[in-house]
Amino acid sequence: MTRTVTLGNLKIGSKYPVRIKGMLKTPYQDIKGLIAEAKSLEKEGVEALRIAVREETDAKIAKVLKKEIKVPIVADIHFHYKIALAAIGNGFDGIRLNPLNIRKADEVRQVAKEAKMRKIPIRVGVNSGGFKKDFSSPRIFARQMVNSVGRYLRILEKEKFFDIMVSLKGSDAASTIIANELFSKEFDYPLHLGITATGSFLNGIVKSSIGLGGLLSKGIGNVIRVSLTAPSFWEIRVAKYILQALNLRKYGPEIVSCPTCSRCEVKLIDIVEKFNKELENSGLSAPIRIALMGCVVNGPGEAYQADIGAAFGKKKAVIFRKGKILRQSDENNIIKDLLEEARRIWI
Ligand code: SF4
Incomplete structure (x- = not known):
């Protein structure tokens, strides 16, 4: 003390x-x-x-x-x-x-x-x-x-x-x-x-x-x-x-994303970068965890632990919330779709 x-x-x-x-x-x-x-x-x-x-x-x-x-x-x-x-x-x-x-x-x-x-x-x-x-x-x-x-x-x-x-x-x-x-x-x-x-x-x-x-x-x-x-x-x-x-303070949403590997079939690094920018201007301030995972190996698991998340397949994506599939999306629309879902729940 x-x-x-x-x-x-x-x-x-x-x-x-x-x-x-x-x-x-x-x-x-x-x-x-x-x-x-x-x-x-x-x-x-x-x-x-x-x-x-x-x-x-x-x-x-x-x-x-x-x-x-x-x-x-x-x-x-x-x-x-x-x-x-x-x-x-x-x-x-x-x-x-x-x-x-x-x-x-x-x-x-x-x-x-x-x-x-x-x-x-x-x-x-x-x-x-x-x-x-x-x-x-x-x-x-x-x-x-x-x-x-x-x-x-x-x-x-x-x-x-x-x-x-x-x-x-x-x-x-x-x-x-x-x-x-x-x-x-x-x-x-x-x-x-x-x-x-x-x-x-x-x-x-x-x-x-x-x-x-x-x-x-x-x-x-x-x-x-x-x-x-x-x-x-x-x-x-x-x-x-x-x-x-360190879980000492919370400052709005946190992105959880995988490092990508040879299994990944989308440009996840670019997607996460763009998503992060959009998130900053989204008005979302709740301290939620949003997962963006490159494939289905760890994707659904991480998405399950996060408050909301997406896992990619070949050009496709699935948006999860606590183990349930909310909707399908794809490489081109995932940023918009994921933010839309997050806003619907937390704003
Ligand atoms: S989630 Fe999939 S793409 Fe990402 S690192 Fe793990 S195995 Fe590779």
Whole structure:
């Protein structure tokens, strides 16, 4: 069990669902773009948004964003505690401090006092990028991250400040998993999970799924932030897929499809791709499983376990619902027919 922390209108901790956090990527010069990105991520399902606050004057963005979006916003602060004070003063719902570059106890205490007065939480977040020490094994590095955060927590706790979240991010899944496991055995602060600097798009998805998914499957982690070298909406989408794959949250319909093999006599890869696009615009929001299977070997079985599904034969398809055949279709009409049946039942 972890403590509960309140970030704006959001409760975070083990009593609550795992939350999705995102980060804005638009440069500060483009305020309209920043607002549009924030709105689109909110629509995508993000529950808290972080933005880099590079200098004190940047902190004014809080007022602009708060007029446009409802989700809480968090200022990402590095190097100078006065930027943190400016962020708090301008109305951010939370701040992230990096113990590796805002280190002086007296400065940390000033930030904690101000945050306490305004009732906002602080995330203490370390990333592998800030360390110049021993990376010889994931375990040694993980222990360094936990020790570094632990020293910082003692400064905050001495100020009787406990509205704390913590993140320990390596650029690989192994050190991230070990660090978060170690931390969760020693502390009860909510954990924000993420892997930093994940690499190319596909590599980033794999690392995030293994690292975040591995921890979440053990009950560790209260907020996730997927980091990808890609447009920010992908980070929210992948986070939703991770939570849905673990049955931790439900975000609308899920497609179950086979990988195809030499038995398959239709272009299933194309069909699934097109079906997925149509599904996104279909208005179907029920958390149902829809199966699309290449042949009758596993098709009827998967379709039976799903809420609705189709199995293909030679150019033909049969639509099932819980073992019963609803109708016949074919390769050209299956997308339309399957959506029609799903809509008829769930809308
Ligand atoms: S369902 Fe049929 S086509 Fe798909 S992988 Fe299995 S055997 Fe192959």
